[in-house]
Amino acid sequence: MKHAIISVVIITLSFLLYNGCTSRQTTHAQPIRFVVINSTSPSSPYEEFNPQLETTLLSINKENPVFTMHCGNIIHGGSSTMGINKIDVEKQYQQFYKYAKKLNNLLFTVCGPLDIYNQSTALYSKFTQKEAWYSFNYGTNHFIVLYSDSSTYLSLSDAQLSWLKDDLKKHSSSNIFVFSYFLPDIQRSKQFGSVLHHKLHELLSQYNVKAFFGTSGTTYTVTIDTIQYIPVPCDNNYANKYKKTIRYYVVDFDGQYITVVPRYF
Numbered sequence: 001m002k003h004a005i006i007s008v009v010i011i012t013l014s015f016l017l018y019n020g021c022t023s024r025q026t027t028h029a030q031p032i033r034f035v036v037i038n039s040t041s042p043s044s045p046y047e048e049f050n051p052q053l054e055t056t057l058l059s060i061n062k063e064n065p066v067f068t069m070h071c072g073n074i075i076h077g078g079s080s081t082m083g084i085n086k087i088d089v090e091k092q093y094q095q096f097y098k099y100a101k102k103l104n105n106l107l108f109t110v111c112g113p114l115d116i117y118n119q120s121t122a123l124y125s126k127f128t129q130k131e132a133w134y135s136f137n138y139g140t141n142h143f144i145v146l147y148s149d150s151s152t153y154l155s156l157s158d159a160q161l162s163w164l165k166d167d168l169k170k171h172s173s174s175n176i177f178v179f180s181y182f183l184p185d186i187q188r189s190k191q192f193g194s195v196l197h198h199k200l201h202e203l204l205s206q207y208n209v210k211a212f213f214g215t216s217g218t219t220y221t222v223t224i225d226t227i228q229y230i231p232v233p234c235d236n237n238y239a240n241k242y243k244k245t246i247r248y249y250v251v252d253f254d255g256q257y258i259t260v261v262p263r264y265f
Helices: 002-024 053-062 086-100 122-128 158-170 195-204
Strands: 032-037 067-070 106-109 134-138 141-145 175-182 209-216 222-224 227-231 246-253 258-264
Touching (some): 053 086, 141 158, 158 195, 227 258
Parallel strands (some): 032 067, 175 209, 209 227
Antiparallel strands (some): 032 246, 134 141, 222 227, 246 258
């Protein structure tokens, strides 16, 4: 009888431990390929988009990504005090999306510092059909897009931080990827240059965040804890057609490892 009771206890403990472990496991990772592009804005609000942008977009199609993420500075915005009219900004968005129709995959966007008009994201949202910050899923992977209130560094409003906390909790079992125009300020010692960026990292590190992609903020990939901070700057103004530059990046996630390959032409 004593041995029977011990056996029952062992079986019960094993069952509880198994269920406890499996409930904390993240969902099985789903492999994915996507492309990151940015900085397609003309040199001024009054210039036409360079027709070679079409070449870049057609090249992206050949990569067969699930989606393309434009990480900011789609157009060249500004303000009325700079002599920029609303119609100038609207015309640029219309021109860009005329080219963007060439893409055969989904297009997602980040609002960069040049994508706003009179300090407002209204025109950005009108033409992109995206909020300033938002998230979406692809299979078991979750993607978060952040917006900086500052035109020079990563700054998140209290409302956005509150939304981010809720969004992370809702998708805690997913593999998470974050996009912003600005990366957090990271020093060579792998310390963060501001209290806000340190607190942001502490928040993200509580979840299964795989990578944080940004156009500006650091010049090399840095891994802190389990998060990779990956810079993805591009040059798509074609100012010098004889100089090869990075047009976009192909990102592959095999369910465990991330590979980022720049495309030059």
